[in-house]
Amino acid sequence: MTFGDLTYEAFAFGFFTILTLGGALGVVANRNLVRGAVWLIVSLFGVAGYFVLLSAPFLAAVQVLVYIGAIGILFTFAVMLTRSMTNLNERYNQQWWIAAVTSIALFGMLVLLVILPVFGEQETAVSDVVATTADLGVALVSGDAYVLPFEVASLLLTAAMIGAIVIAREEE
Amino acid sequence: MDRTIGTLIKIAVPIVIGVVVILILNSITSASCLNDFEGCLVDGGMDTDLAGLIAISLGVVLVATFPLLVTILLIWIERKFAARIQDRIGPNRVGPIGLVQPLADVVKLLGKEDITPAGADKWLYNASPVMMVMSVLLIWAVMPLTPYHYGIDLEIGILYFIAVASIGTLAVIMAGWSSNNKYALLGAFRVVAQLISYEVPLALALLVPVMLAGSMSMVGIVEAQAGMWFLFSAPIAAFLFFISSQAETGRAPFDLLEAESELVAGYNIEYSGMKFAMFFAGEFMHVFTNGVLMAVIFTGGWYGPFAREAPLLAFTYLMLKSGFWYLLSLLMRNALPRVRIDQLMTFNWKFLVPLSIANLLMTAFLLKLVQEGGLAPSPEEASDFIANIPQTVVLFLGNVALAAFVMTLIRNQGREERLAEDAGEPSDLTVTPAPAGD
Numbered sequence: 001m002t003f004g005d006l007t008y009e010a011f012a013f014g015f016f017t018i019l020t021l022g023g024a025l026g027v028v029a030n031r032n033l034v035r036g037a038v039w040l041i042v043s044l045f046g047v048a049g050y051f052v053l054l055s056a057p058f059l060a061a062v063q064v065l066v067y068i069g070a071i072g073i074l075f076t077f078a079v080m081l082t083r084s085m086t087n088l089n090e091r092y093n094q095q096w097w098i099a100a101v102t103s104i105a106l107f108g109m110l111v112l113l114v115i116l117p118v119f120g121e122q123e124t125a126v127s128d129v130v131a132t133t134a135d136l137g138v139a140l141v142s143g144d145a146y147v148l149p150f151e152v153a154s155l156l157l158t159a160a161m162i163g164a165i166v167i168a169r170e171e172e
Numbered sequence: 173m174d175r176t177i178g179t180l181i182k183i184a185v186p187i188v189i190g191v192v193v194i195l196i197l198n199s200i201t202s203a204s205c206l207n208d209f210e211g212c213l214v215d216g217g218m219d220t221d222l223a224g225l226i227a228i229s230l231g232v233v234l235v236a237t238f239p240l241l242v243t244i245l246l247i248w249i250e251r252k253f254a255a256r257i258q259d260r261i262g263p264n265r266v267g268p269i270g271l272v273q274p275l276a277d278v279v280k281l282l283g284k285e286d287i288t289p290a291g292a293d294k295w296l297y298n299a300s301p302v303m304m305v306m307s308v309l310l311i312w313a314v315m316p317l318t319p320y321h322y323g324i325d326l327e328i329g330i331l332y333f334i335a336v337a338s339i340g341t342l343a344v345i346m347a348g349w350s351s352n353n354k355y356a357l358l359g360a361f362r363v364v365a366q367l368i369s370y371e372v373p374l375a376l377a378l379l380v381p382v383m384l385a386g387s388m389s390m391v392g393i394v395e396a397q398a399g400m401w402f403l404f405s406a407p408i409a410a411f412l413f414f415i416s417s418q419a420e421t422g423r424a425p426f427d428l429l430e431a432e433s434e435l436v437a438g439y440n441i442e443y444s445g446m447k448f449a450m451f452f453a454g455e456f457m458h459v460f461t462n463g464v465l466m467a468v469i470f471t472g473g474w475y476g477p478f479a480r481e482a483p484l485l486a487f488t489y490l491m492l493k494s495g496f497w498y499l500l501s502l503l504m505r506n507a508l509p510r511v512r513i514d515q516l517m518t519f520n521w522k523f524l525v526p527l528s529i530a531n532l533l534m535t536a537f538l539l540k541l542v543q544e545g546g547l548a549p550s551p552e553e554a555s556d557f558i559a560n561i562p563q564t565v566v567l568f569l570g571n572v573a574l575a576a577f578v579m580t581l582i583r584n585q586g587r588e589e590r591l592a593e594d595a596g597e598p599s600d601l602t603v604t605p606a607p608a609g610d
Contacts, residue, residue, distance in 0.1 A: 008221075008225070032293075034293070034296075034349055035293070035295075035296070038296060038346065041342070057326055057327065057328050057332075058327075058328050058331070061328050061331040061332050061335045062331070062335075064335040064336070064338070064339075065331065065334060065335040065338060068335075068338065068339065068342065069334075069335060069338025069339070069341070069342075070338070070368075072342060073338075073341055073342055073345060073364065073368070076342070076345055076346070076349070077345065077361075077364055080345075080349050080357070080360075132327060133327050133328055133388065
């Protein structure tokens with residue numbers, strides 16, 4: 001790939017990569033938890049950009065809606081309520097080596113799985129058909145696609161919601 | 173009698189002048205490069221990629237600048253409107269009938285000292301006002317302004333709107349936290365409760381027009397209203413959307429997040445100068461954007477006589493419809509008192525959310541029934557007014573039945589509460605103050 005091959009998509013990919021990796025770095029390097037949560041939101045926003053580049057606008061919108069609009073706000077909110085946690089002085093706690101081993105192992109596995117296929121036999125793309133949001137909707141509720149996982153997931157979420165209400169409810 | 177004629181002339185003359193100006197402008201613009209800027213550049217011998225980039229960048233600048241410029245005018249309209257309701261004159265010193273007042277205000281705000289509190293988180297503190305304005309401006313990207321002019325026709329337009337609107341919530345939280353001020357933080361906490369709660373009926377109400385149009389794209393939704401506005405086939409959804417979008421802007425009667433009497437000013441207490449103004453610019457723009465959304469989703473967007481032939485006329489229709497909804501929300505803001513936080517939550521979770529779910533189920537059921545029964549207009553005659561009438565009548569009657577049912581429930585509950593109050597029992601609506609130290 002020469003410099004002349006660079007397209008606007010490549011620039012956009014680079015931009016979103018900087019957002020994703022830079023945001024992730026910010027999350028782990030920051031001692032202030034609220035700022036960490038904000039960096040996490042930046043990182044997740046970069047991932048939404050990848051979905052746009054992959055022609056999956058529905059997933060991009062859901063990424064912004066769920067991860068930034070809901071989970072990001074929940075994180076920020078929870079951290080804000082624990083004021084003593086927002087200014088930590090210690091850099092390490094006692095479990096730092098468990099975290100280090102886990103992350104290195106996970107990183108190694110992911111890198112291996114990404115790099116190996118590049119050197120092996122070149123596989124053809126799974127599908128070059130760009131599915132529309134309507135296709136996705138049909139796949140979620142059609143009998144020979146994902147209707148069972150879809151319903152099980154919704155049942156699980158409903159149960160979790162009812163459970164949360166029961167726990168939060170005051171005794172009467 | 174003379175006075176009526178005088179008023180009529182006063183109204184008619186600007187309309188006639190306006191129509192003439194629009195027609196002249198339209199004949200100029202349709203002849204020029206406005207409708208196909210990219211093609212125009214390529215014809216001039218420019219590289220296709222570069223022409224595309226320039227066209228997109230110019231489009232972004234145009235779409236983002238328009239609402240900002242409108243806001244300057246909106247501030248004047250809002251102040252004048254509020255003044256009339258409160259029996260005042262309003263701004264009348266700067267320029268003719270005070271029209272230049274907002275510009276003077278902007279200059280004043282720019283000249284004010286820009287303070288960052290010592291204990292504040294500098295980065296987040298300065299980023300929040302920008303994000304607030306951004307979250308509203310991003311909505312305009314999918315807004316179909318005329319049949320041929322829109323930022324982008326996303327197939328998930330509605331979902332995109334809900335997604336970017338949630339960034340505004342984040343901006344308010346960040347502003348509240350980074351100011352390092354108790355009142356600001358309290359204001360931010362209220363925002364989370366209010367904005368997230370009212371997103372539920374908002375999203376559920378939007379599902380109804382999506383169902384009617386069979387598309388989530390904003391352009392698709394406008395096109396689907398060629399024959400009949402969704403306001404007539406889904407009045408309850410329009411009502412729910414209007415109420416919850418008013419709550420999303422955080423204005424009276426839902427302005428708890430900046431309740432002056434309780435929280436000093438709420439989340440923006442530490443902000444000064446232009447940064448403070450940006451929160452307000454964001455709020456003004458949000459109100460108007462909601463008016464445009466009401467016009468686009470429920471009252472046919474740019475549709476009107478000769479809209480396709482004259483894009484500027486189409487744009488005028490859109491602005492007139494948006495103006496109607498905008499003035500309605502201004503009226504609501506100025507006429508209603510602020511609700512209490514428990515009333516706010518009760519109203520949302522015990523009234524709006526159940527109603528929106530019932531409305532969604534009912535519309536889905538009736539729509540399927542109409543389609544199976546052969547009353548729905550066929551795709552060829554979807555833009556025909558007459559062909560749309562049977563389906564609209566069925567859906568409208570369904571809405572009326574649901575509304576009547578809900579009204580009866582509310583009436584009975586109110587009657588019981590009044591009877592209980594007469595009997596001396598404390599009702600749910602009166603709250604006894606908590607004892608000291610509790």
